[in-house]
Amino acid sequence: MRVKVNGETHELWTLWREGSEVKMIDQRLLPHRFMILTLYSHQETAEAIRDMVVRGAGAIGVAGGYGVAQAALEAQGKNQKTFKAYVSEAADTLRATRPTAVNLFHAIDKCEKAASKGSVPERVAATCAEADRLAQEDLEASKKMGEYGNALIKDGFRVLTHCNAGALAFIDNGSALAPIRVAHRSGKHIFVYADETRPRSQGAKLTAWELQQEGIPYALIVDNAAGHYMRLGEVDFVVVGADRIAANGDTANKIGTYEKAVLAKENGIPFYVAAPRMTFDLKCPNGDGIEIEERSPDEVNWVWGADENGKYSKVRISADGTVAKNPSFDVTPAKYITGFITDVGVLRPPYRRSIREALHTRKGSVG
Numbered sequence: 001m002r003v004k005v006n007g008e009t010h011e012l013w014t015l016w017r018e019g020s021e022v023k024m025i026d027q028r029l030l031p032h033r034f035m036i037l038t039l040y041s042h043q044e045t046a047e048a049i050r051d052m053v054v055r056g057a058g059a060i061g062v063a064g065g066y067g068v069a070q071a072a073l074e075a076q077g078k079n080q081k082t083f084k085a086y087v088s089e090a091a092d093t094l095r096a097t098r099p100t101a102v103n104l105f106h107a108i109d110k111c112e113k114a115a116s117k118g119s120v121p122e123r124v125a126a127t128c129a130e131a132d133r134l135a136q137e138d139l140e141a142s143k144k145m146g147e148y149g150n151a152l153i154k155d156g157f158r159v160l161t162h163c164n165a166g167a168l169a170f171i172d173n174g175s176a177l178a179p180i181r182v183a184h185r186s187g188k189h190i191f192v193y194a195d196e197t198r199p200r201s202q203g204a205k206l207t208a209w210e211l212q213q214e215g216i217p218y219a220l221i222v223d224n225a226a227g228h229y230m231r232l233g234e235v236d237f238v239v240v241g242a243d244r245i246a247a248n249g250d251t252a253n254k255i256g257t258y259e260k261a262v263l264a265k266e267n268g269i270p271f272y273v274a275a276p277r278m279t280f281d282l283k284c285p286n287g288d289g290i291e292i293e294e295r296s297p298d299e300v301n302w303v304w305g306a307d308e309n310g311k312y313s314k315v316r317i318s319a320d321g322t323v324a325k326n327p328s329f330d331v332t333p334a335k336y337i338t339g340f341i342t343d344v345g346v347l348r349p350p351y352r353r354s355i356r357e358a359l360h361t362r363k364g365s366v367g
């Protein structure tokens with residue numbers, strides 16, 4: 001992605017690997033500060049996923065794969081048996097970070113498999129190669145989603161999106177924001193409504209920032225305003241990302257997505273989910289099987305932000321002792337989804353069939 005920092009423009013990925021080090025943009029500090037963190041071990045990478053230094057389904061998938069590669073490098077001096085035990089424990093540590101986005105589990109499984117054949121040096125090389133391949137695959141999937149999604153966006157469209165499914169949620173470009181970027185770059189006049197996405201405000205902090213960096217016209221709106229604009233006829237198209245999509249098309253995405261989908265249907269607005277094949281989970285027959293992450297009530301009771309001098313701090317917005325609940329995701333039933341914008345095309349109902357076919361389109365696909 002193209003990022004302007006202190007007047008200088010940089011082209012960079014959300015995260016990348018340099019030998020045994022993983023580098024990533026610290027998303028907790030955006031948009032007030034821009035900082036790259038270096039993670040020196042798989043434990044530090046796991047902590048970065050848990051603490052949402054890196055977040056978004058695609059990006060945590062790649063981070064999980066890199067974490068397994070770090071573990072393999074850490075264990076390269078061991079014999080085959082202790083190497084296997086070390087990598088498997090590291091993989092479990094990485095799996096235990098966040099439960100909902102399936103990209104994380106697919107990536108860790110693939111890298112752990114790569115670590116299971118041949119001599120120890122061969123296993124180390126294969127694990128690193130697999131982690132790097134997954135990052136490349138993520139990058140290419142975003143490009144494809146951009147192309148397929150752009151074909152659905154007409155000149156003049158006002159597009160609503162929820163949370164951040166942009167470059168920061170992947171290696172680059174994103175899922176829901178990828179078609180928006182391509183539409184804008186191809187000269188279409190589009191306007192984006194970005195939901196702020198309480199409690200962590202990924203829409204306000206990340207999506208609005210990405211749109212601003214790219215020069216795409218947008219307005220940040222509070223989550224509760226989406227229905228208002230839909231009823232007024234000011235939204236032509238809704239596109240969101242996904243963290244896990246069940247075999248029947250039921251979709252887990254950031255909390256608040258479900259109500260946007262119901263409102264879109266009520267108002268006759270197409271509602272699309274953009275996600276690479278890595279986000280589909282054929283082992284989940286429907287949305288009831290998707291674990292919804294429950295995060296700390298502190299995220300509801302406190303907000304983080306910067307004052308006019310750029311000083312970053314957190315303030316309490318509820319009375320001391322307030323009881324809060326904080327489900328991080330919800331499930332949108334497939335019947336509300338007009339189509340899935342994937343890296344192999346747009347999938348239409350009946351989803352059980354179109355999803356199964358898409359996942360078996362090419363060798364090495366997931367599911």
Ligand code: MRU
Pocket residue numbers: 055056057058162163164165166169175202240241242243253254255328
């Ligand atoms: O909790 P997060 O920020 O990791 O949640 C992920 C998301 O940003 C969204 O749910 C997004 O729409 C899908 S991720 C491509």
